[in-house]
Amino acid sequence: MLLRKWEVLVSWYEERRNKSFRDNEEPDSFPLDGLKLDLEHLLSLFNRITILNRKSQAQDANQVEVLLAFFHVWLKTLQLGQKLDHYNSTREKRIYIEKLTPLAKFTRAMLYQTMQTNFFSRYTDQAKITQRPFIFECQMMLHPRLKNLETLSNVVRISNQHLGRQFADANRIAGEVCQQVKRHVWESMLSVVSEQGHDQQATQPEPQPEHFQLASAPTSVFS
Known part of the structure; x- marks a missing residue:
């Protein structure tokens, strides 16, 4: 994961930058410089959504569990006034993000509105x-x-x-x-x-007519 290797990447680009200065070359800057907090907040936002997608696309997906997970994402993860679970948060150690970056806040608001319009409006x-x-x-x-x-x-x-x-x-x-x-x-x-x-009615056998013998034709009075 990119964020787990962040310090290594920063050090690597810093070393390349120093080498460029020594060689009088144009230095390469880290392309994600200054975006770590945005990435952390976006990953924390999408973490629950990814779990929901994985659950809904499983071969043995339980629709009730998927619906409950959908409720949880909308009510907990996407609510603008709620603090957000950090992607490193565990049951034993809860980590929350109290204030989102502008990019993460905007993304959260757009996802919330999309879910409200496309699904939860069925309740309102x-x-x-x-x-x-x-x-x-x-x-x-x-x-x-x-x-x-x-x-x-x-x-x-x-x-x-x-x-x-x-x-x-x-x-x-x-x-x-x-x-x-x-x-x-x-x-x-x-x-x-x-x-x-x-x-059941269609599969029941139709009643069969009783077998009977035709009576002999009466003798004509004109015979």
């Missing part, structure tokens, strides 16, 4: 709330640990509060989203039951 836009099928959220409801939708409700409420809505309004919208998810799950279950009943 009334038209989208009534139109979206909420497939990912339906999978969450079928998860044994998340079936009460408390996690989803909190995310929806916080999403609306970030837009300046009062707690009561945000809480009401969270309830609407959860009701929509429950409705979609219920309709899906009814659809499955209906299809299974139709399939």
Whole structure:
């Protein structure tokens, strides 16, 4: 990793610079000089996003876990008012970045706005709330640990509060989203039951007519 070799690179370029002076040549400057802090903050910003991408693209990706990781990135990593986990931070030793560089701050704001527009607006836009099928959220409801939708409700409420809505309004919208998810799950279950009943009916053999013998034709009175 570039940042882990930073001091070595700086020393190497410094030695080249000194050699250039001794040889009366134009010195080569370190092309990333003055950008170490930007790189540290950007790497810390993209670290969680990289983990999310790796999780979502795995062959055995669990969609519920991916959705939870997505929530975490948006609520923790990309929130402008939140301190950022340093890329060297561990569970045993937490390291935070309190103030981002202008470049990292701008990048964070753009990523946040993009996620808000492309995904999280499904929790804040009334038209989208009534139109979206909420497939990912339906999978969450079928998860044994998340079936009460408390996690989803909190995310929806916080999403609306970030837009300046009062707690009561945000809480009401969270309830609407959860009701929509429950409705979609219920309709899906009814659809499955209906299809299974139709399939069973279709596979049942049709009743066969009873075998019978034709009676002998009556003797004509004219014979």
